[in-house]
Amino acid sequence: MELQKTFISWPVIKQLTSSDHLARGRSSQSKRSATLIPRTNTADKIVQSVCPYCAVGCGQTVYVKDNKVTQIEGDKNSPISRGRLCPKGSATEQLVNSPNRQIKVLYRKPFGTEWEPIDLEQATEMVAQRIVETRARTWQDKDEQGRVLNRTMGIAGLGGATLDNEENYLIKKLLMSIGAVQIENQARI
Amino acid sequence: MKLQFREPGINPAVLSGWEDAPPRKGFFTDTSICIGCKACEVACKEWNHVPEDGLEWLGTSYDNTGSLGASTWRHVAFIEQPIAKPASENGIASNGSANPDFRWLMSSDVCKHCTEAGCLDVCPTGALFRTEFGTVVVQDDICNGCGYCVPACPFGVIDRRDGSDSAKNVGIAQKCTLCYDRIGAGMTPACAQACPTESIQFGDLDELRVRAQERIELLHQQGNKSARLYGEDPNDGIGGAGAIFLLLDEPEVYGLPPNPVVTTRDLPEMWKRAGAAALALIVGLAAASLKR
C-alpha cells in the first residue's frame, strides 16, 4: 500500500495519468509547494497598529509568531488607508527586525574615542544625576527685575513628533517639574 | 494523448493537470495611475524575503533598481519624456497646461506569467511549474540552478541569484511567484495590496481583461491616443500574459519587447516527433519500477 502510494505520487506517473502530459503543472508540484501556506496564517497573534512614518496614519496589521514580528502589512479595515502602504510603511517589518538595530545602551565618556558598553540601569541613573547637577548649577529663581522664573536654561530636549501622545505627556510633565523650558520637537523644524 | 501547447483562451492550468483549476489569476498594472512610489518593490521583497539588490545610484531618473532579476521581482521604471521643442526663446518652455509637453511615465514591471512560458518549457528539473492559478512558479526546493530558464525568457525576467553563500537561495533561479502562498490562502499578492493608487490590480484574469479594456477605452475617449494594452492578446507570441499592462506609450519606451515570442515556439513539432520514442521509454521505466 505504502509502495503504491509512493509510486502514484511519482511525477512521471502523475504526468501520464493526469492531463499534465508535459509535466509542467500539477505533476511537478513539490510537496512543499503543495503544502505552502502564508506565514500570516500561522501567526499566534495579530495586532492592530499604525504606521510609524508619516502623519497620514495608515493602519497596519502586525503578525507575531513566537514573540517575533513575522509580517507587517496594511490594515484593510482602515478608512484612511484601506490596506495600502507606501514603501516606507511596507518596510516597517525591516525597521522592527533590522539586524543592525542597536539594542544595547552605549556610553561615550568625555574626550573618549570609542563607545563603551554600559548597564541600562546605571546609565539611566547617571542621566538622572546629570539632570539634578545641571539643574542645580543653572537654576534661575528670579530674573534681574526680581520676577519669578523658577527654571533652568541648562537642559534642553528635542523630540516628540515620532513619539506617542502618552510619551510626550510624561516628557512635558517631567520637564515642567524640573523647570526645563527648552523642550522642542520637529513641529518647529 | 494530445501534446497541445497552444489553445488560445484556455486556462493553461487546465492543460497542466489542474482539471479543477480555479479561475486564472493575474495582475493588471495600470501605469496611467502609477505614482512611482515603489511600495510594490518593497512589499514584494518584504513578503518574499528577497534580499537587497545593491546600493548603487544609477542616475536614471528616480530608478535605482534597474531591471527585474533574481532579487527584484517588481521594478518601477521611470521615463522622463522630454519636451519636443522649446516653446519660446531662451529655451524657457511653457508647460503645465492641459496638454502637457512633458511626461514622467512610471510603470511597475513584473513577471508576465505567460500562457506559453519559455522558462517553464525548458526547465529540466520540474522546478518551474504551472500552478492551479495559471501562474508560473519556481520551486526553490527543486531548482538546481542549471540556468536554462534564464535565456528562455523573452522579457529577461528570471535570473539566478548572485551573492554571498549566506544569502538565501544563491544560485537558484528566482522570480515573481504572484505570491503563490498568499493567493492560495485567498490573500492578495503583497505588491497589489500595498499599491496606494490601485495601479496594480490582482484578480481573475478574465475580469482584469475586461477592466483593462474599459480603462483603455476611457483613456482613448479622453484623447489619450497613445495609451495601449500590453500582454492582453491571447494570440500574441506568448499566448497572452497573466500579467497585463496598460501603457501610455510604445512598450519599448518602458523597456518591454514590442512583440515577445516564446523562445520554445517550435518545440511542439519537435516534441511530436520525439514523443513516441519517449513514451515507450517512460512506460518501460515505470514497469521496471513496479517490479522492484
Place this chain on the structure above:
Amino acid sequence: MAECHPVGFQWVMEAKKRGAKIIHIDPRFTRTSAVADQHVPIRAGSDIAFLGGIINYILESEKYFKEYVVNYTNAATIIRNEFKDTDDLDGLFSGYDPVTSQYDTESWGYRGITEVAAAGPKNQGTKVSAESAQAGQGAAQRSRQGSAIHEHELHRDETLKDPNTVFQILKRHYARYTPEMVERVCGVPQKEFLEVCRAVTENSGRDKTTAWVYSVGWTHHSVGVQYIRGAAIIQLLLGNMGRPGGGILALRGHASIQGSTDIPTLFDILPGYLPMPSVDLPKGLRGYIDSMVTTEQKGFWSNTEGYMVSLLKAYWGEKATSENDFCFDYLPKISGDHGTYQTVLDMMDDKVEGYMIMGENPAVGSSNGKLQRMAMAHLKWLVVRDFQLIESATFWKDGPEIATGELKTDEIGTEVFFFPAANHVEKDGSFTQTQRMLQWHHKAIDPPGDCQSELHFFFNLGKKIKSILADSTLERDKPIQDLTWDYPTLDSGEPDAEAVLKEINGTYLTGEKAGQPLDSYTDMKPNGSTSGGCWIYTGVYADNINHAAKRKSGSDQSWVAPDWGWVWPANRRILYNRASADPQGKPWSEKKAYVWWDSKAKKWTGHDVPDFELTKAPTYKAPKGSRGPEALSGNDPFIMQSDGKGWLFVPAGLKDGPLPAHYEPQESPVSNAVYPQQANPTRQVYKRDDNLSNPSGHDKGSEVFPYVFTTYRLTEHHTAGGMSRFLPYLSELQPEFFCEVSPELAEERGLRPNGWATIITARTAIEARVLITERIKPLKVGGKVIHQIGLPYHWGVGGEALVSGDSANDLLGLTLDPNVHIQEAKASSCDIQPGRRPVGTALLKLVEQYRQRAGITVNTSNQLLSPKKGES
C-alpha cells in the same frame, strides 16, 4: 503629496477619477505633477504673490461667495481709521518700530473695540528690549483672545462698500497683485496662472468645493505663517472652510507631529495650546488667566481657567489646591524665544549643559547642520534615544567637522549616552495623525535587549530624579517632590499607557462621579474638582473606553467613519462645520450637505458631530452682556474666534501683518518687485559668524550666489534618515544624495550627467551626484532667467547608516518666521560648480573664498528694514 504621502494621495486619485481637477504648484515636477492635470512651476519663495494674485482675481471678477463672505467672515467689519497699508508705507503696515523691528498692532484693530481679540489666549504682552529683538529674540508667539466682541459693538457694513471695511481694504491691498505681477515675481506665465484662477473659482461655491493642500513647503519660510494665511483668505472668500471637500490641509511628516503639538514638546505652550506662563505677566494663576480671558470672554476659550486648573491638578494632584494657586508657580516661566534654534545658539555660547534627543536627528534634519553639530560639542552631556546610531549620536566620532579639523574627537568633552528605543509595535500608545485623529497602536511584542519606550524611560528617569531629591528642603525641588508620578505598571515595569491616556482625558476628583473619566472639556472646572492633562483630548477616554482604539471597519460605517479612532475635539472630523450650512441652517446644496439645523427636532445634526452648540438655533442672537459660548450668535460658525467670524483680515495675533504681503526670502537672487521693502521686516535674524547670509536682491555680491535652491523629501526616505537609511529595502531605492538641475543650468555650469557637483552657500559647501532633468525648468522672473536646484535632504555624514552623503540642510542658515520661529529652508540662494567638493581644510578655504568674493559680514542681508529709495 504623491511623493511624501502616497497612501493619502489615493483619495486625490479617487477624486480625479470622479472628475476633480488636480493642480500642482511646485518649483519641481514631482511624482504629484506626473499625475496632475496641471503642473505650475513656481519660483521658490514667491507663493504669496501667487496667492495674492488669486485673491485679486476673485475680488476683481466678483467670484467670491457673497452670502458666505458677508455672514461668516469679517469682510463687513470696519477697521480703525489709523490703519495704513503697505501701499502707503513702502511695503510696511502701520505700527512698525524700526528700533525693535516689531509692529505695534493697535492700529490693525476693529473700529469701536478697545482691545481686539483673537483665537487662543490673548497676548501676554511680553516685551523685549530693542537689543534682544534685533538679535532675533523676539517675544514668544502669543496668540491673543481678549474681550468678547459682540455684534452690537462691531462697526459693520454688510454692503461691503465702506472704504474701511475689511473687504475694501483687501481689494486695495491685492490690487497690485495682477497677473502681470504674478508672472514677474513667480515666473508663471499669465495664461497658466489664469487657468489656475479659473479652476479654483469654477470649482467653488454652493455645489463644489476646492481643497488646498500644503506641507512644510509653506511653513519653511521667513513669511511661512502668511503663506497659509494667503490660502485661508482664498478659502474664506470662496466659502470653502468648514465644508466637505474644502479646507486647507496640512500634510505632516511624522507619525504624531500633530500630537506633539497638541500635547506639546514645545517651549511656548502647555497641553491644549494653553500658553506657557511668561515672566512678564501679573503674578500668579489669576494674572495668567486674566491676561487671557476677560469676564465677558466669548466662545470656548472662556473656560481657560477650568482647562488650566485641571492641568495643574493632573500634574500636582492633591498638592494643587485653591490656597496655593493650584501650584501654578511650580511651572517655569519663559522670557522670549526658547525655540530649538535659539537653544542651539545658546549651546554654542555654553549656556546649555545637557541635551536629550528622542527620535530626532538634528545633525542632519535641522538647518545649519554644522552649527547643530558644533553646538553638541559644547555640551556637558548628551542623551540620544533612537533605533540606530544616527549621526546626532556619532558626530564626535565621524561627523563632517572631524574631517575638516574643526572638531577633534579627543578634544570634545561631551559625555554621550545612547539609549536604544522601542518601536511602535513594542509599546502601547496613541499617535495623532495629520487630521487630528488619535489612533491607538497595540503592543505586539516586548522590545529586545535594552530597548525601552520613552514612556518607560522617562517614567524611570522621573522616579530616579524624585528619589535623589526626596529629602531636599529646597523650594525649587518641591515641584518634583509633589509631582504625581505613580502610574500602574505592566510586568515589564513600564507604565500602563492607558492609565496615562486616562490622565490626559481627565477625571472627576470629587462628587459621585469621583474617579470617573470626564466626557467633555465642558466638564472641566476651575475649582479643582476635575483634573485633565489636555483639555482638547477630553472625551478620548469617556465612559472608561479607549476611543482611540476604536476600529470599526471603514466599509461597515458611513463615509465620515466616526467609529475609527477618535478626533479632537469631541470626535469632530471637520472643524467649523456649522459653515457647511447657510445662515438659516440649510445645507448650501444637497450635494455638499454635511451638518444642518433640523428645525423639527430643534437641533443641529448631520454626518459629523456638529461644531456648534447642538440646540442653538441659526436665528439666535447673542444678548448684550453675555459671555462664553452664549455670546456666539447662531450664524457665528468660527466659534474659537472672538467675533465668531472667519478672519480675512487678522486684527491681532500675528507679528508681521494683518494681511499677507509678498516679501522676498532672506536670500533671493531678485529684488522685491511688489514693494520697496525687500524681505519680511520682522523676520528673526541672527547676526553671527556661524550663521552668515548670502547677499540678496541687488546687493553687491549677490551675483556670487545666482541660483535658488530648495530642499525636500523623497518617497523612499524618511526625514533625516534615521528610519530609512539604515534599512536595506529603502536605502537601495535611493542610495545617494543627488541634486536635480535643468539641462540649461547643467550647460551653463558644465555639470555632467551622473557626475558630481559642489553646491556652495555662505555656510558651507556640499557635494551631490548630478541628476540632469527636464523636470526642473528655468523660469523667467522679471526679465531674468532664474535657475532652481532641487536638493533632497535625507543623507548625512556618519559611519553607521547603510547609505550616507552630504546633508542638504548644512547649506541652510537660520532666519526664522517671527510668529512661529520656524526656519526658512525652502528658498535660499547658492552657487553650483562641477566636480566634488574639496576635503579637509581645503573645504573651509573654498567657503572662505566665496565669503570674501561676496563681501559677506554678519550684517549681510540682516538689515531688517530696506533702505528707502535714494538711501543705501
